[in-house]
Amino acid sequence: MGIWKNTIQIKHSPLRTTIFPLQINGLKMTDILIGRVGKIISGDEQGRYIKVVDDAENTGGFLILIADDIEFRSGYDNWVEDKDALNRYFLECEWLINWSR
Template identity: 50%
Template sequence: MIRIGRVGEIISGDESGKFVKIDELPDSPPSYLILLAYDRAFSSGCGDYWVEDQESLEQFFDEGRWVVNWEGEST
């Protein structure tokens, strides 16, 4: 499950080894900013992507074959 506002480590798929955080933007319906970095603090190798809705967010994760270990959860 994709977690909004929580940091996760991509453990499999494209971008494996990077950290990800999803921010929900105040659009109607909401759009999403996908933040990526090499560290949990998002201070090294940062980048971002934007998707227009929840369905696009799920497709983005599927296309990258991302398996994410979200902080506070085990895989």
């Protein structure tokens, strides 16, 4: 039992399960970090890069930037109105993010 304590298991099908560490370099993959680039390793948009920008001065909400590459040359953005909406957005996407980049 102890071996699974700090992991998250994602069941893709009855025959395929992926096990991820819950933390990488002290950062939880379920956390939402503002202003930092991460790589989506599970969930919607797997393999893409993400950055959440606090846009309080302009819109009062948060921009969620998604890109194919770490330099964000090609991608798109979404907007949410507040921290609660940001949390709901991340839950809906079922993201695990490696924030150690």
